[in-house]
Amino acid sequence: MSEPYKQIIEFDALPDDTVATLLNKINAEAGLKDTQGNPVGFVHWQCSCLQKKCGACAMRINGAPALACDTKLCTCKHGKLSLEPLKKFPTVRDLIVDRSLMMDNLISIHNWLEQSAHHSKKASDLCYDASRCLQCGCCLEVCPNFLPGGDFYGAAAFVPASRILSQLERSYPRDLSGFYKKNVYGGCGKSLSCHNICPAGIDVEQKLSNANAVAVWKRFFRK
C-alpha cells in the first residue's frame, strides 16, 4: 500500500450541498487539479442510501467522524473542509476503510438469540432504538478505549447486544452475557464519547446501562 497523502483542492460548491454531493461533483469534474497543480484522480469513497440510513459513507469530516450524506457544506467554517478516512479501520483506498472487524466482533460475542425473542413492553422502545444501529463505526472512531484488534469492542457491539439481551428470558442459554462482560463491560472506561457522535441519534448511554443490567446484574426484562 502506498503512503498516505493529502491533496488540497479549491472547488466551488453550494452551501446546501452535502459532502456526498460534493464528492460526486469533484469526481465528475474532468481535469481537476489541486493547489499544487497536480491532477486530482477519482476520489474513492463509499455510499449507498444517501439518506443516513445505511452508514456506508462514514468518514472523518473536519476531524470528526460523520456521514457524508448528512453533512452540509454550510456547516464548515470559513469554507474549509477536510476529509479523511476513519482512522480506527484499515484504509482500503482514499476514503474507503474496511469495517469488517465490527461484523467479526459481533460473531465472536455470539450476538444472536438462541430461542424465540421474549417481548416485553418495557424493552420495546429500547429494542427499536438499538435495532437502528448503522454499524458505521463513528462511535469506535472517538472511543478512547477501542483499539483495533483489542479485547474491547465498543458501542458498535454493545448497542446491538442490548437488543438481544433485552429479549432474553432468565432460562435462555446466554453465551452473549459472558462475552459481553469480557468484551464490553470489562473494557469500557465510561467516557461516553460515543454518546453524542452517533449519526442515527441512538441513545447509546441507555443501551449501555440496560445491557449491563441484564448481562452483568441479571436484571431481565419481564412482561
Place this chain on the structure above:
Amino acid sequence: MSINIIGAGLAGLSAAITLAENGIKSNLISSMQSERAQSVMAEGGINACLNTMGENDTVENHIEDTIRGGVNLADKEAVRGLCENAPSIVKYFYDLGVVFQTNQNGIVQRSFGGQKKKRTAFVKSSTGKMLMTALIDAVRRYEAEGLIKRYPHHVLQQLYIQGNKCQGAAVTDIYTAESVTFSGSVILACGGLNGMFSGLTTGTTQNTADAAAICLESGVELANLEFIQYHPTTIEIPGKRLLISEAARGEGGRLFVSKNGKPWYFMEEKYPELKNLMPRDVVSAEIVEVTSMPECDNQVYLDMTGIDKKVWQSRLSDLREQVLHYLALDPVKKPIPVSPGIHYFMGGIWVDREHRTSVKSLYAAGECACQYHGANRLGGNSLLGAVYGGKTAAATAIKENHKPESAPNLSGVQPYSEASPVFRDSVSQVLGSHLKILRNENDLDLALEELDLLKAKTANPAEIRLLNLAGATVKCALFRKESRGAHRRTDYPDTNPDCQKQTIVQHSNVFYREIG
C-alpha cells in the same frame, strides 16, 4: 457443495438462512455488508393477513388486492403462495425479536395503498431496518457455525452458463480488484434496476442493475421491464429522491392541489372508496393529470396536519424527523410539497413460481426478479416478496440439487469493468426524460436513438451492457401497446385484454408469454 448467493439484503439473507436451516452451506456475496442494503430503507410495513383489526380479513382478500393492484398481470398461483405464507413470515420475524406495534389483539396493522383492509404490520416507519437487524443477527449464528460464509465487498463479474445451465460465477473483490470463482448454483438477490436511473430513484446507489445487465448479455430472460413504479410521494434531496412513506396516507395524510386558489382533495373526490390510498400507479398518474390542468397549480401537497398526536408519536415519529431534517418543515403543522419519483421495478429477471430463471441452476429473488407484483406493486408486498422469494429460491435450489459439470475458471473471463458515474448519469438522463409516468411511441423512439448515440461513445464493456439493458427496457415499453398499471401509453390509453401477458426480453428479442 455451497450455493452462491449474490446480494445480502432481505432476499439474499432469507435464502442463506433457509439453506443453513437445511444444513447447506452458502457463499453470501455482496458489494457491501447487509446494513447497507436497500432493504434497510423500506419503511411502511409488511403485508400479511393476521386479521387482528376486526375486519374479517382473509388470505383470499390479500390475494385479490395483490392481483387487482397488479392489474391482472401477476401469476395468481405465485401470489397465492406469497399470501398464504405471509402470516408465518411475520410470526417468524416477531420471534426473531422485531418489535412490531402490538395491542391486546396482537400485531397492529395499518391501512396501505390498494388494500381494502388493514393488513400491514409495521414498526413505525422503519420496518425494513427492523427486519434486517433481526435477520442479520439470526444469520450471524450460522456464520459462526461456518454454514454461511460472507464475501462482503465482492460484485458479480460473470455468470458461467454452459448448455443453458449455470455452473457458477466469477466475482471481483472491489477492495483488491482480484477475481474469484465460485462453482455451483447461483441465487441472484441483487435488488432493483436503480442503476439505469442514477439520481432519480428513492433507492440505493448499490442497486446498480449490473447483474440484470450481465443476465441479458448471457441470454437469461428478463421480463416486464416496462413496469417501473413511480411512488406518488417523494421529494428531491441531494443526489436522489427521498420517499415519504405511504404510511403517511395510511395514517390519515391527504393529497391536495390548489385549484382556482382553493385546496382540492382530488383523490378523495375521484376515488370515494380508497381515496388517498389507491394503488401507487393510480395516484401518481392522477398527480400528473391534476398538475397539468390549467386551473390547478403545478405542485401537489401532502397534508398530514389532521393526524392525531398519539399516532405521530407512536407510529410516525421517524417520518416526522426525516421531513424536518430534509425539508425544514414540520409536517405536523404544515402540508409538504411532494411529487412522484421512481421507487420500485416490478420487472426484472424472469422467474417461475419456484424462482427458477430461464437458465438451469440459476435462481433469482427479491426486487431483481419479476414475480408477484404484476403491473404495479402494492405497498407492504415488497418486504414480503423479498423474504418469501428468497426462501422459495433456496428451497428450489435444495430440491433440484444441481451439480456443476465443469469448474469455472478465470481464463475466459473478461476483466472486471464498471460504468463510470458520469456515464450512468447520461443513461439516466435519457431514460428519465422519455420513460416517464406517461409514455408514447415518439418519446420511446427518441430514447432508443439517444441510447445509440451514447453507445458510439464507449468501449467499456460494463457501459455497453448497461446501455443494452436500458435499450431492452425501452423496447419492452414500445412492445406493450396498451396502458396497464405503471405502464401508461398516451398513444394506447386503454388496457387491452390481449396484452394480459408477460413481456419477455432475451438478448434483443422481445415477445409475449402467457402468465404462469
